[in-house]
Amino acid sequence: MLPLSPEVISYNSKSKNGLPISTLNAIHKMNDINPRVYPPFKGCSIEFDYYNKVIDSAYSQFVLAAGEAEYDGIVFIPRIRTGGTDKLLKSYLKVLSVVMKLKILIVCEDSTKSAWTESFEELADVLYLDESYDNNTPNTYIIASIHYYIIQLAPKFIWGFNSRLAYLLIGTYGASLSQYTDIWVVTFAHWIHEISYREFGMIHDYMTSCNDHIKYIISDNSKFVNKLNKQYNLEVDKLIHIPSPNSLIPIEFEPKVKREKIKILWASGIEWNKGVDTLSTIAEELYTRGVHLHIDVYGTPKNNKGSQLLNSFNNEVKSLNNITYKSAFNSFDGLDPKDYDLFLFTSMIEGMPNILLEAAENQMFIIAPDVGGVSDLIINRETGFLIKDSLDSGEYVNRIDDFINLDEHDFNKIRSNLVNHYNKFYTVENAHGLFKSIIKPAL
Structure with a gap:
C-alpha cells in the first residue's frame, strides 16, 4: 500500500x-x-x-x-x-x-x-x-x-x-x-x-x-x-x-488397510453449532453398546461460551474410555490424519466446511450430517455416509456400526469414489474454468 x-x-x-x-x-x-x-x-x-x-x-x-x-x-x-x-x-x-x-x-x-x-x-x-x-x-x-x-x-x-x-x-x-x-x-x-x-x-x-x-x-x-x-x-x-479450489492438482488414490480397532478423528471449532453435545452422546451410546473404538477430539474455543462448552464436554466424557479431548490444532495435516480410519463431523449449521475438504484431500472415510453444502461432497453410501438428522446421535451410532461392518473392498471403494468426486469439483482447474466463464471479456 x-x-x-x-x-x-x-x-x-x-x-x-x-x-x-x-x-x-x-x-x-x-x-x-x-x-x-x-x-x-x-x-x-x-x-x-x-x-x-x-x-x-x-x-x-x-x-x-x-x-x-x-x-x-x-x-x-x-x-x-x-x-x-x-x-x-x-x-x-x-x-x-x-x-x-x-x-x-x-x-x-x-x-x-x-x-x-x-x-x-x-x-x-x-x-x-x-x-x-x-x-x-x-x-x-x-x-x-x-x-x-x-x-x-x-x-x-x-x-x-x-x-x-x-x-x-x-x-x-x-x-x-x-x-x-x-x-x-x-x-x-x-x-x-x-x-x-x-x-x-x-x-x-x-x-x-x-x-x-x-x-x-x-x-x-x-x-x-x-x-x-x-x-x-x-x-x-x-x-x-464455485466449489472451493482446495487442491492445486488432483490427488492420487491410495488404498488403505482397514484395521479391526477403529480410530476416529473429530476436529472442528468448539462452538454451539458444531454438535459438541451430540458428540458426547454418541460416545456414551457407543460405550454402552460395547463398541470397541476410540475418538480423538481436537478443537479450539473461539470465545468464553466455547470454553464453557469444552469444560462441559470434558465433564460429560471423563468417565468414558472411548473418547479423549486432545488439544487445539493449527493445521489439519498436523493431526496426522493418515493414522485414523474415520473422520466424524457433527455440525448442525454449516456452509461448505473447509475441514471436510481437508479430510477428503487426505482420503479419509467421512460420516457427516446433511447440513449446508455437505451433500455436495458426501453422497450417501457413495462417497461417505450422510446423516439425515444432525441431532440424532442414534443415527450416527448406526452409521458407525455400518462402517465397522464394511469389508476392506467396500471401504476402499467409497474412499476411491470420494477422491474422484473431490478431483472433479474441488481443484484449481475446476474453479479456473468457472471464473473464466463469468469474467468479461471472456478470458
Whole structure:
C-alpha cells in the first residue's frame, strides 16, 4: 500500500477549490497515466459544486493509497482473519491472481493483523481503510470516494466478500457502478441465530436494496444457491456455484488397510453449532453398546461460551474410555490424519466446511450430517455416509456400526469414489474454468 505522506493530507498550500496542491498534482498524474477525467467524474451527473473539499480529499486519499495500478478486480472484506471465510477467499485468490494472473486490490476495513495477513498480501495488493482515513471521516464520504474510484478505473469486477461496506456501496451507487463493472457478492452459509434460531446474514439484510445491481451471487455450495433461488425467486444465471479450489492438482488414490480397532478423528471449532453435545452422546451410546473404538477430539474455543462448552464436554466424557479431548490444532495435516480410519463431523449449521475438504484431500472415510453444502461432497453410501438428522446421535451410532461392518473392498471403494468426486469439483482447474466463464471479456 502506498502510504499517505503528511504533505498530501495537510492543507498548508491550497488550490482555489480548497484541495492541497500536492494532492491535485497527484490526481492529475493519475489522470495522465490512465487517462481519466477529473473533475467532473466520468458518468456522474451530479453538479460540480457537490465535490467540496471534504469529498475531494477523501477521494484523493483513496487514489493515493490504491496507487497507480490498473486493477482487474477489487475485493471488499471486513478484516483478514484465520477463519473459513478467509480460507475460501485465499483459495479463490490463488486462482484469480496466480493462475489467471489478474491484478487484484483487496479493500480491507480493519488493519488488525493475523497469521494470514502476509499470505494475503502476497496474493493481492491490500488497502487498509482505517490506515487511509482518520476516525473522523464519515462513512458516506469513504463510500463516495470508492464509487468515484471504481467508475474511473472500470475494473472487470468488484466483489463484496461478506463486507457490509460493499453492500452499502452497492445499495447506494449500484446503478452507476453496474455501468462500469460487474458486481459480485459471495454467500456461503445458511446461518441461524443461536438463541432465536432465526435466519440471518448480510445476503438477507441487503438483498432488497442490492439485488437489481448484482451481476453474480457466488457460493461455494449448491445447497445455499438453491435456497436463495427459492427464497427470492432470483434469476438462475445470477447464482453461481464455485466449489472451493482446495487442491492445486488432483490427488492420487491410495488404498488403505482397514484395521479391526477403529480410530476416529473429530476436529472442528468448539462452538454451539458444531454438535459438541451430540458428540458426547454418541460416545456414551457407543460405550454402552460395547463398541470397541476410540475418538480423538481436537478443537479450539473461539470465545468464553466455547470454553464453557469444552469444560462441559470434558465433564460429560471423563468417565468414558472411548473418547479423549486432545488439544487445539493449527493445521489439519498436523493431526496426522493418515493414522485414523474415520473422520466424524457433527455440525448442525454449516456452509461448505473447509475441514471436510481437508479430510477428503487426505482420503479419509467421512460420516457427516446433511447440513449446508455437505451433500455436495458426501453422497450417501457413495462417497461417505450422510446423516439425515444432525441431532440424532442414534443415527450416527448406526452409521458407525455400518462402517465397522464394511469389508476392506467396500471401504476402499467409497474412499476411491470420494477422491474422484473431490478431483472433479474441488481443484484449481475446476474453479479456473468457472471464473473464466463469468469474467468479461471472456478470458
